[in-house]
Amino acid sequence: MKIERWKVIDSLLQSALELAPGDREQFLSQACIEDASLKDEIISLLTSYRKAGEFLETPALEVAARELSLEADALPTAPLAGQIISHYRILKMIGSGGMGTVWLAERCDGRFERKVAIKFIHLALLDGSAAARFKREGAILGRLAHPSIAELIDAGLTSIGEPFLVLELVEGRAIDDYCDRNRLGVEPRILLFLDVLAAVSHAHSNLIVHRDIKPSNVLVRNDGQVKLLDFGIAKAIEDGTEAGAATPLNTQTGAALTPLFAAPEQVTEGPITTATDIYTLGVLLYLLLTGQHPAGPGPHSPAHLIKTIVDQEPPRPSDAVFLISPEGAANRSATPQKLRRQLRGDLDTIVSKAMKKIPSERYTSVLAFADDLRRHLEHKPVAARPDSLGYRTSRFVRRNFAMVAVGAVALLAIVAGVSAIVIQGRMAQKERDFAFRQLARVHQHDDFLEFLLSDAAPMGKPFTVNTLLERAEHIVEKQKDSTGKLDLMEWIGSDYGVQDLHGMAKPILERAYAISRQSSDPSVRAAGSCSLAAELARDEDLDRAEALIEEGLTALPNDQQYVLDRVVCLRDGSEVARQRGAVTVAVNRMETAKRTMSGSPFDSDDLESTISLDLASMYSEAGRDQDALDEFQRAAALMTKTGRDETQTAMVLYSGLALELDQVGRPLEAEKWDRKAIDISRDGANEDAVPAMVLNNYGRVLRQLNRLPEAADHVERAHKKAVQTQDELVVNQSLLELARIYRLQHNLRRAETVLNEVEPRLAKMLPPGHYAFSAVPTERGLIALEKKDSAAALQFMNQAIATLEATVNHGGNGSFALPGVYLNRSMIYLAMQRPDLAEADASHARALLESKEHVHGNTSKLGSANLAEARALAAEGRMTEARTAASQALVQFEGSIGADHPDALAARRLTQ
Numbered sequence: 001m002k003i004e005r006w007k008v009i010d011s012l013l014q015s016a017l018e019l020a021p022g023d024r025e026q027f028l029s030q031a032c033i034e035d036a037s038l039k040d041e042i043i044s045l046l047t048s049y050r051k052a053g054e055f056l057e058t059p060a061l062e063v064a065a066r067e068l069s070l071e072a073d074a075l076p077t078a079p080l081a082g083q084i085i086s087h088y089r090i091l092k093m094i095g096s097g098g099m100g101t102v103w104l105a106e107r108c109d110g111r112f113e114r115k116v117a118i119k120f121i122h123l124a125l126l127d128g129s130a131a132a133r134f135k136r137e138g139a140i141l142g143r144l145a146h147p148s149i150a151e152l153i154d155a156g157l158t159s160i161g162e163p164f165l166v167l168e169l170v171e172g173r174a175i176d177d178y179c180d181r182n183r184l185g186v187e188p189r190i191l192l193f194l195d196v197l198a199a200v201s202h203a204h205s206n207l208i209v210h211r212d213i214k215p216s217n218v219l220v221r222n223d224g225q226v227k228l229l230d231f232g233i234a235k236a237i238e239d240g241t242e243a244g245a246a247t248p249l250n251t252q253t254g255a256a257l258t259p260l261f262a263a264p265e266q267v268t269e270g271p272i273t274t275a276t277d278i279y280t281l282g283v284l285l286y287l288l289l290t291g292q293h294p295a296g297p298g299p300h301s302p303a304h305l306i307k308t309i310v311d312q313e314p315p316r317p318s319d320a321v322f323l324i325s326p327e328g329a330a331n332r333s334a335t336p337q338k339l340r341r342q343l344r345g346d347l348d349t350i351v352s353k354a355m356k357k358i359p360s361e362r363y364t365s366v367l368a369f370a371d372d373l374r375r376h377l378e379h380k381p382v383a384a385r386p387d388s389l390g391y392r393t394s395r396f397v398r399r400n401f402a403m404v405a406v407g408a409v410a411l412l413a414i415v416a417g418v419s420a421i422v423i424q425g426r427m428a429q430k431e432r433d434f435a436f437r438q439l440a441r442v443h444q445h446d447d448f449l450e451f452l453l454s455d456a457a458p459m460g461k462p463f464t465v466n467t468l469l470e471r472a473e474h475i476v477e478k479q480k481d482s483t484g485k486l487d488l489m490e491w492i493g494s495d496y497g498v499q500d501l502h503g504m505a506k507p508i509l510e511r512a513y514a515i516s517r518q519s520s521d522p523s524v525r526a527a528g529s530c531s532l533a534a535e536l537a538r539d540e541d542l543d544r545a546e547a548l549i550e551e552g553l554t555a556l557p558n559d560q561q562y563v564l565d566r567v568v569c570l571r572d573g574s575e576v577a578r579q580r581g582a583v584t585v586a587v588n589r590m591e592t593a594k595r596t597m598s599g600s601p602f603d604s605d606d607l608e609s610t611i612s613l614d615l616a617s618m619y620s621e622a623g624r625d626q627d628a629l630d631e632f633q634r635a636a637a638l639m640t641k642t643g644r645d646e647t648q649t650a651m652v653l654y655s656g657l658a659l660e661l662d663q664v665g666r667p668l669e670a671e672k673w674d675r676k677a678i679d680i681s682r683d684g685a686n687e688d689a690v691p692a693m694v695l696n697n698y699g700r701v702l703r704q705l706n707r708l709p710e711a712a713d714h715v716e717r718a719h720k721k722a723v724q725t726q727d728e729l730v731v732n733q734s735l736l737e738l739a740r741i742y743r744l745q746h747n748l749r750r751a752e753t754v755l756n757e758v759e760p761r762l763a764k765m766l767p768p769g770h771y772a773f774s775a776v777p778t779e780r781g782l783i784a785l786e787k788k789d790s791a792a793a794l795q796f797m798n799q800a801i802a803t804l805e806a807t808v809n810h811g812g813n814g815s816f817a818l819p820g821v822y823l824n825r826s827m828i829y830l831a832m833q834r835p836d837l838a839e840a841d842a843s844h845a846r847a848l849l850e851s852k853e854h855v856h857g858n859t860s861k862l863g864s865a866n867l868a869e870a871r872a873l874a875a876e877g878r879m880t881e882a883r884t885a886a887s888q889a890l891v892q893f894e895g896s897i898g899a900d901h902p903d904a905l906a907a908r909r910l911t912q
Helices: 003-017 021-031 036-056 060-066 129-143 175-181 186-205 248-256 274-290 302-311 317-323 326-330 336-343 346-354 366-377 389-399 401-424 426-453 465-477 482-498 502-516 522-538 542-555 560-579 583-597 605-621 625-641 648-664 667-681 692-704 708-725 728-744 748-765 771-786 790-809 815-831 835-851 860-875 879-896 902-911
Strands: 088-096 100-107 115-121 152-157 163-168 172-174 218-221 226-228
Touching: 003 021, 003 036, 021 036, 088 115, 172 175, 175 186, 175 218, 175 274, 186 226, 186 274, 186 336, 186 366, 274 317, 274 336, 274 346, 274 366, 317 336, 317 346, 326 336, 336 346, 346 366, 502 522, 522 542, 522 560, 542 560, 560 583, 560 605, 583 605, 605 625, 605 648, 625 648, 648 667, 648 692, 667 692, 667 879, 692 708, 692 728, 708 728, 728 748, 728 771, 748 771, 771 790, 771 815, 790 815, 815 835, 815 860, 835 860, 860 879, 860 902, 879 902
Parallel strands: none
Antiparallel strands: 088 100, 100 115, 115 163, 152 163, 172 218, 218 226
16 A cells, blocks of 8 residues: 555544544545545444454453463353364363354363364354465464464364364463563563564464464463464465455455554555564564553554554653553562663664564564574674664764773773872873863763763654754753863764765864864864864865864874874874875875874774774775785784674775775685675675675676676665665666676676666766776777677777776876776777787786786786787787786686686686
């Protein structure tokens, strides 16, 4: 159902519910005069809501009694009592519902004794869809065999043709009632819930979705054994019905579900998948932990309940505890305050992820859900991440590492300062004051962040990072402490900048800069200048940004206590220089930052890895490939040493290292690092969380390894994601990569279509003379060569070479791409039967590659140059020289793209 239609239905439904039942027909006839189907839908919902209301008013114990429990001793005994069905004697009715009745029975053939539950369908429903549901329940239970799922013992027909199921009799209580009666704490409840997850996981592994998980369908025996019941509306995933399509069975089961435990897609008739059960499991866990339903305390009107399920984010479990009574907390062996502390953090995150409104954002499987709960119980980091606020916070830490780092050393500095009072007098006093001052700044940041994430966050209401930043900005404006105020303003402004909200970042950083001019503290003045400079560089006000960097660096005395401030300014200054095209200056500033930090009191493995990552990126920008590789490897080793090799920063590092390895022609190694970056980013087996750029980079490496189907899959997903997030850079890069892949797959028409799409985009986005303008004619030339049109191919490749050479001659980047286009032209000359020109281009490409800084190890780029030379020499009949060149190519290929790559096989043939 489209959201626009749902909003119309929701509005009319709420209006109808406010009327007396007798007035609703006339109201709907007038409101839906132009759409009779709309009226039918609302009437159907009114009927379902009436049934839902009856359910919501039913006591939990009575509901549980209806589900094969022995809590219904008072239910009436009907004429079936005393009859023998198959091998069983009927004793009494123990449950009755809309579909049929459930009876207590005992085995009476003398073979063994056992009490069971026998389930009959109402005779009036035998010709309807309920009969199909009843038959399906038997078929589903027959496929399931798990200690936590009620067993199907037998099935058959009575003498009058009435179908029945013989089920395991479960003597127990609904799981929430069992937990409360036994006053189970948070941890025992989670352990019990893990048994439920194991049962549902077993069903999913047999391609069964339960679709109606609720407390009355999860009973716990007196011995603590969990039993999952009632697969009456379960769905076989492979039943052949299109997900979400309306069928008679779906229509019936849709009305049979329990609204209080329905997932959003069940309410809006969306596709039903295993994610549906994960949502309802999240609701069940929420209830077990907090004693509250996510919709809040009842009673709930049907309209309010549906609106809550579809539109409103529930309060975090730790916030919902505010509504719990002392008795409810005591049922969890805690006080309300203690319970809130136990739920806050990981459990908030785990439950919230399971209950995401969008199915793809939930846990990818019940196993992943269970794994996070076990990790929480073992006090290990969970895989789920809080909503983007956590990621933004990590970006803040990366950008403001000086403030974070000083907290780790400030206390040590205090101790050192106090001890040195006796020895060094004034110097010790100075160091101690500095340490106290820095520690106070760290505490202020911590306290403020804690306030934002808990007290200032609106309880029970959805909020975003920007909501909190706006609230933070308002609070900071009220502060009088200028130093603390400036620190927090710079943090808020920088975080806006990280989100590319430059219109919000720049004003607050401008204000912080203006206030910092009134301070005599060098740290404050430098931070004000350099933070604003970093933002102006993003906004392309590069001249002013450079002036502010110089101002900030000049303000800092050459003193140990200002080491971190200087390093922060140097890092910002390096990025400003890079943006200005002054790559040498950018490298010098990062090298200075590394020397400044090395040996200082603030030096640590964490900070060294961060600086090495930045320096590696600058080396790569400058074309100093081996230096870049060395720094990337050093940063990666430090990440592993400090236990941060599974973080988002590690993902950025691994992706950067892979990109550098790819650039120097070592795709086999690049593939491993790209894979690590993807493994960190993805959610379980789901790669939806992987950034588009990482997917595209990986696809490019796979293309170079000739793994074309995999390459196409990753790049197509990168393109789709980039379009959704409006990442124009990745959109263009992925289009160019797709053109290359489609050409190699000989799908020339599709490749040309993609090139026609990307060419005007590049013209719109890039400045004149950019090296990327060579990419389109290069691909058009190779497509023309594939079509046997050598003349057109040569024309396009000459255009690409001219574009690149003009860019390089004017001081721009692009020299790294020149060898490749010369090798492409060598192929064209060979096709035109001009091996002399082919050899000349291949030799020139090899010379360009060898003139660059030496890179350790074998590279596919040098191998390609040797192979092109070998082919040209062979065409000229110079076979001895050709074999030598081919042998050199083979050595390069075996270490960079593998011995089975088509280029390696071609080189091997030429050696023979």
